[in-house]
Amino acid sequence: MSRGAQILVVDDKQSFRFMVKGYLEDAGYQTNCAAHGVEALAKLEQSPFDLVLSDMVMPEMDGAMLLRKVRSLHPQLPFVLFTAHGSIDSAVAAMKEGAADFLLKPLNQAELLVVVERQLEHTCLQVSYNRMLESEQEKFSFQNLLSTAPIMGRVLAAAQKVAATPRTTVAIFGESGVGKEVLARAVHIASKQDMTRFVAINCAAIPETLLESELFGHVRGAFTGADRDRQGKCSRAEGGTLFLDEIGDMPLSLQPKLLRLLEERTYGKLGSDQQVSADFRIIVATHRNLDECCQQGSFRRDLYHRLNIFPLTIPPLRERREDIPQLTEHFLNDFRQHLGKALPGISQAALNLMLDHDWPGNVRELRNLLEYASIVTNGELIQPEHLRLQLAPLDHEESDAGRVMLNFNFSAEEFSLDAVNRRVIEWALEKCDNNKSSAARLLKASRKLFY
Known part of the structure; x- marks a missing residue:
């Protein structure tokens, strides 16, 4: 923000304005000048500035009055005063009203550039800090x-x-x-x-x-x-x-x-x-x-x-499973930014597995699980095998009598015959490593069921 910053110089003496403008432009700053406070306020309304440098003693509107006006209209804009030895007390009083610093006349070029750089760096840090706070508040x-x-x-x-x-x-x-x-x-x-x-x-x-x-x-x-x-x-x-x-x-x-x-x-x-x-x-x-x-x-x-x-x-998350899809997308958006990966999303089979899980670690467990899955995927949808979840929530058991038991968990809104059928098909494909012919034999159904 320092080099190339826009600086407004306010002083009633043209020779002083010309000198300060030369010092600043030689250092790489964009500089504009005003001969008095009224002109300075008009320029501030027309264009954004990063710093104001103003004389303390000027006709009509002195530096202290200009400071008060600028503070009311642009409270974050840093304001530095030029002052002669005889008006140091006034400059100190102005600092109590919000001036960032003051410089003594006759002006020292090196001191001017040090003060300007310091004020611009401080403003840059303040802007970054405010953005961080806004981000945290939104988060x-x-x-x-x-x-x-x-x-x-x-x-x-x-x-x-x-x-x-x-x-x-x-x-x-x-x-x-x-x-x-x-x-x-x-x-x-x-x-x-x-x-x-x-x-x-x-x-x-x-x-x-x-x-x-x-x-x-x-x-x-x-x-x-x-x-x-x-x-x-x-x-x-x-x-x-x-x-x-x-x-x-x-x-x-x-x-x-x-x-x-x-x-x-x-x-x-x-x-x-x-x-x-x-x-x-x-x-x-x-x-x-x-x-x-x-x-x-x-x-x-x-x-x-x-x-x-x-x-x-x-x-707990197991009592509000309907939040899992929305939370999943929210976390995936975070990981898209932090990991720099596209992350197309999550497959229905993986989402169903998550909906069936009891989540003893609740939302923290969900986030950690999705972070792992986001890291190990390579541009494809997140699949059940990426989730580090046991398939036990489906409770498939084959007893000695050859019986098959399935346990699916649905919210009242998503429950339907079609939803049950989809879950059974997904279970069969999972059981048979996505081999449609084997899954069809397991379900005693036509292979056309999977198309």
Whole structure:
């Protein structure tokens, strides 16, 4: 973005404008000039610029006033002031209003080019950062949570409602791999909170001796090795969301402190007597049944009730099989981009096999399975042999009595006689390694059945 960038120079002295324009164009920048603030605003309306360089003292509209106008119309546009020694205080005051930097007159060419390059690089980084945030927001928004299953639709509708109350505690329940953190991030984004203020901590992954410090932070000298103050996850979540994953695995010794955080909205760093106010939403998630944990004595009943204000239970994938085709296409689109492969799609036989699978790993298992299949395919449709799934879900068994038993799984919408016939034909072809003559003999039918 630096070389070739469009720069607007504003100064009431023609000789100074000519000099600055020459310095910048020699360095490879595209430069336009304005003699006063009104002309500068008109040029900004006509063409996009990457940087404004303006004198501080000008008739009619000075640099500070021009800065305020530019900030209101183009808040992301960097603005640098030229100032003489006598008006440094005014330049410093202008920086407090949003000026990116200032340069002293008489102007030093090398210093000018260093400041210009620095501001353009910073703008380029900011643009990239904003694009990344927008991409993350789109990735985890409710619009990107795919489901046609009524049972999942009710969960998403409830989650969207609680997103409107940014301090309500939310508890997300569900098996491993169903997408509990994905839903938590969607609630966070829909709450219009800072994307960077979603702070996650896995209560099962951190040793009990470190979890309190990781969560609340500590002060210097709190324990052996604590040679400086350290912020915890609570501090970093200020103004956003603290996500406590696997809350059912939180040690009993730490649960009273979490209860206090929830009830009083305050917490204390380890080793400190001072209480810090907590201004963030708390979302917890677990694959455990917390009521049973309370009965077993591994989880406090009062904490359970305090967490269970707004429960959301994500159904396992086997209870919403109608989502599998849509999720499959969504993941394949991701892999087309990340792997740089065409990936024509998935065969009906492979899709049927996936529809029959019980998915103990849920959506995570589905994604991992499709990633593997996407890597091993070579431009053809994904077939059953690419999926690393056992054919056992079809439950074909031949007993000593020579009996054949088939078990197919259909949603109510897809079930029909034609669908059953297709499954039987696919099973026969799979059983006979796609040999149509053998499959016809197995089914005691004409070979024409397969055409």
